[in-house]
Amino acid sequence: MPEGHVIHRLARTLEDRFLGQTLMVSSPQGRFAREAALLDGHQLACAEAAGKQLFLHFDLEDPRHIVFIHLGLIGKFHVKPWTEPVGAVRLRIATEDWAADLHGPQWCRLITEEEQDAALAKLGEDPLRADADPERLWPRVHRSRRSIAAVLMEQGYFAGVGNIYRAETLFRLGISPERPCSELSHEEFLAIWEDLVGLMAEGVRAGRIDTVRPEHTPEAMHRPPRVDDHGGEVYVYRRAGQPCWVCGEPIRTRVLNGRNLFWCPRCQHCP
Known part of the structure; x- marks a missing residue:
């Protein structure tokens, strides 16, 4: 989708x-x-x-x-x-x-x-809309006992966010997908929101999803570019079993609410 x-x-x-x-x-x-x-x-x-x-x-x-x-x-x-x-x-x-x-x-x-x-x-806050307000969303997120990975996919919370942005933002911020929303700090929540705003705005501009930082691009790492139907350079999405670009640990995957979840167990360990 x-x-x-x-x-x-x-x-x-x-x-x-x-x-x-x-x-x-x-x-x-x-x-x-x-x-x-x-x-x-x-x-x-x-x-x-x-x-x-x-x-x-x-x-x-x-x-x-x-x-x-x-x-x-x-x-x-x-x-x-x-x-x-x-x-x-x-x-x-x-x-x-x-x-x-x-x-x-x-x-x-x-x-x-x-x-x-x-x-x-019926929709939550859309990171790409000018009328979005993360502070309206924060109390609802913070009250939830569900994992942040589950809530990020709920359109009634984060409108427009899908599986790729969910996986990539959590990796970029070093947040375990298993973290209950109620354990997130306000600063962590705002970091998630701001990262989504930046990544999704770049997706609108470029017409593809690129999430890797400059030091992890194929050119910087002297590696082949990603070959995938979804395109774009990513850290964990659809990279199960491949080494993490940051620490080398194999990327893991499991099914969460009917969708494949991807994460690095070392970079995103629970505190």
């Missing part, structure tokens, strides 16, 4: 290509045809990302004028120079020169502003 930086980068791209233009909106697949017909011929007012969710606001007076998209595990939203649609395109937004085709989303709905407010209310 795409992490939050992907959705924020997508929102920026959609605004760059389509903002303020009269658009051709359609559903070649047919499953969003009635809603697309209402939007056809209107303008995109803004594209807003929140966590892993995307909200496309159109300039209709009708209350239902926001397209609510969640890509889920297999969804893709490609923005490209105009071509004929290929495959099962749920939603197409196009001009004469550009097209954005949505394939296989978990959902694509036309909603009201009130329904958007309700959806946003």
Whole structure:
């Protein structure tokens, strides 16, 4: 599932290509045809990302004028120079020169502003949003007896954070994934938040996740670059059994709440 930086980068791209233009909106697949017909011929007012969710606001007076998209595990939203649609395109937004085709989303709905407010209310704080406030989140995190690794994956706490950012931030700060949230200090919590803000903002800029510090890049360590479908240079994510770039200890993995967790037992030992 795409992490939050992907959705924020997508929102920026959609605004760059389509903002303020009269658009051709359609559903070649047919499953969003009635809603697309209402939007056809209107303008995109803004594209807003929140966590892993995307909200496309159109300039209709009708209350239902926001397209609510969640890509889920297999969804893709490609923005490209105009071509004929290929495959099962749920939603197409196009001009004469550009097209954005949505394939296989978990959902694509036309909603009201009130329904958007309700959806946003279910999310926690998004490190990439200007209106995020870690101090609103801190009391809830500190009350939890669950591990920080578990809570970091909860969208009701850290919106937009996924498995890669969870594993990498904890490694970078030397925090054991097993630490109960209630044992974290306020300073440790803020360090996690600030690291996520920096890493995820860089992910938006670069379009990939890179988490290693300058001294641990392939060039600095004279090692081959990482070869992985997810791309990017990382410390522990999907590196189980390989040596830690910092201490040489083999990276470990186990399943936590249905997702693979990765960590270094030496660099992230419990205090």
